[in-house]
Amino acid sequence: TTKKSKAAFTAARQSSTRTNCRNRPIDLVFIIDSSRSVRPAEFEKAKEFLVDMVDSLAIGSDATRVGLVNYASTVQIEFLLNTYSDKSHVKQALARVEPLASGTMTGMAIKTAMDKAFTMEAGARAGSASIAKVAIIVTDGRPQDKVEEVSASARAAGIEIYAVGVDRADVASLRLMASQPYDDHVFYVETYGVIEKLTSKFRETLCLEPCAQGHNCQHICVNSGDSYNCKCRPGYILNLDKKTCSRKSLYHKLNKQGMVKACSDPCARGNDCQHICINSDDSYTCKCRVGYVLNADQKTCSRSDPCAHGHDCQHTCVNSDDSYICKCRVGYVLNPDKKTCSRENLDPYTSDVSWFCFRVCFVELCSDTCPQGHDCQHICFSTGDSYMCKCKMGYILNPDQKTCSRLDFCAKGHDCQHICVHSDDSYLCECHVGYVLNADQKTCSSSDACAQGHDCQHICVNSGNSYICKCRVGYVLNVDQKTCSRKKDFANSIWHVVRTGVTET
Known part of the structure; x- marks a missing residue:
């Protein structure tokens, strides 16, 4: 990046007028991926997103403090929480950050942030329970190291983790890193070009909105930038003072039977349904789009979890939009009913190996080369005038095509919340100290001694x-x-x- 482009970047950010929010004081550390897969123009977009975030917060030694960890195959702390105490210097420091190179050592970056960026020496206010420790990870790739345990340790240390994935990012890895609930802590965008859309999401999370600071609305307060507007509950209209509400008078018309009918469109007059508003006499009810369910507040919607609502998969249920599909554990195949699983067939007479002797037994005597001597560690299969080696269930053939190594079922993918443990041809889930395994044998809850x-x-x-x-x-x-x-x-x-x-x- 040239000095000219840096100057243009800084000027563009300074010229944009953004509204500060009054956020609760937090110790905020950005952990940004600058590996080779992030092109220079995309890295500039990522920095613009960070500047937008800083622009929307109240920055100061007694307000929000900001630090930055830059990583690729190595990890570099660009500045700590106590390096800068005002917004302009933080933005200038962000503009100077350069990408590192190849590699995506996300786990190492999280550990560095936990051990060096969130310390009292680095400016973290560890002694105050009212000041949250927040880490925002921005990455476009799959981690090349382990992230599950180090992320769990960071969360156990009181660090709230948000994971932002871009383009090629692995969503499963984002969920391993982020705090729960995932709907509030895991975000994904298609390109760095639209990452700025997430600024408003984080603003909603980190800012104390005007309504929360106090208002004089009789019914409902609605945040609007630095201020707020008042609304009324269904069946009421806002008075001229824009604060109080009066029961609305319904206009009338005759229906086909000549009877007087009260007419009202409460949805059109204003509603707080997240998805769909449905008129109901002089009030309304909220509904959700397909694939979502209505939350307890009867207004907002959350993506439905069909698997959690019950399924008939023998092994693993995988959500798919508003339905689900069944999958089998390693070493099994899905039966035609698309629900149950059968162990993979390794019988040479029914497998897909194309050179087994039985193919030619009808025209000539078979030559069984295995008894003549072989160096297969597990299983030898005759193949015409030669042989090939295979491994027993739960093992894979090494590159030497002779010896076998135990399969790493955990590395192939699992749904354990805490710790995955190998178990013959499958795996088991275990929990960290202080937690117990739930009835689903996957998730963990804090133990109540x-x-x-x-x-x-x-x-x-x-x-x-x-x-x-x-x-x-x-x-x-x-x-x-x-x-x-x-x-x-x-x-x-x-x-x-x-x-x-x-x-x-």
């Missing part, structure tokens, strides 16, 4: 994957760390031990 049984006399408090005991007000914990005594009785008990050396029972 107290709920599993305790011997505290008064109060049990969960602590990691164990618990500690506490006492009610007016009591103190005895030396057994389980039972409680009134404060006065406790003092007498201590004096008795000091005076006699005998513990009362």
